[in-house]
Amino acid sequence: MSVGGNARSGRRPGRSGTREAILDAARVRFAEVGFDRASIRSIATAASVDPALVHHYFGTKQELFTAALELPIDPNVVLAQVAAAPLDELGETLIRAVVTVWDSPVGVPAVAAFRTLLASADPALARSFLLEIVLKDVRARVDSPPGTGLKRSVLAASQLAGLLVTRKLLHLDPIASMPVEELAKAVGPTLQRYFTGDLG
Template sequence: MTSKETEAQARNGRSGRRPGQSGAREAILAAARTRFSEVGFDKTSIRAVATDAGVDPALVHHYFGTKQKLFAAVVEFPVDPEVTLAAVEAAPLDQLGETILRVVATVWDSPAGPGLIAALRTLLGGGEPELARTFLLEVVTERVRLRIATPEDDGRVRISLAISQVIGVLVARKIVGVEPLASMPIPELVATVGPTLQRYLTGEIEHAG
């Protein structure tokens, strides 16, 4: 047992909360799933999840680290979204479309791909639309939206169009297997679809308020 878990257990004992035991991780995930579904990502706190699960907040951090990683565990996302988001955030604004597509396609073509496909199937067909919306709008794309937002356009329409484009490509490429899209090399995919994605994000579109 690690020192962090021991310390968390000691605090739990003093507070009367559930000690860090084998069922604590599952209790945290169940509490987080309910919280994220009901109030979304931004309004969910580690402390609130810990209270619902009957554990010390230190134990939540011990098992999952950040709130973002906790959400990724709830939706069974096999990679850390922060890695992808960091690469996207480093891209110049006029290269966002091609960068997003390149990064996402590269991750999906990696060894993590099968796990990502399973996660996508769960989000699309698991009967939990609230979690899917939260994951896409608050975890994956909110920081991109903030980059493209202007006083006249909050970027929400643009982000929804971008999401539809990327999901469409991923479903056609990885789930349905539509050729030649399914076997198209990533550079060709980026060159073909990237400009459309860029137009959705920063170009001229109608009713973008």
């Protein structure tokens, strides 16, 4: 039966039930096979709904992934700024973009979402989010010499994770109260070395 854009498929007892069934199926599927290999069709099948309903409720696969992780902001808000940055300014740009989000009104729920994600008994969703969403394009840009892109991007991710813990979870000064621009100037060069410098 084709349901098109109709939210009432008749297969679930209500709109919220359908939405939650899709989210539950998406979390399982993304954890099992990762973002790239999980298809909207396979998620819809697991949720016993028409694939059109998945698009109706969540739009794109990345929007579904963002909803499944309960992130309060679309990662593309940050990633678009990073993608537009020249390669030799990638480190400072990434720090500036990420910390600005942390310090914004969505920062508290964003940090809480990441804390929940990282504290999960199954790290597969967090790993998929980092490698297949956040770092995917950066990894391709910094893959010089060929084969080093993953190493470079994961080293940068470790720096960002440490900064998140220090600034937003432990509230250690002076990092906790340092202005964004000062933090970008202080930490950005370290990320830049990971991205484009000699790792030997």
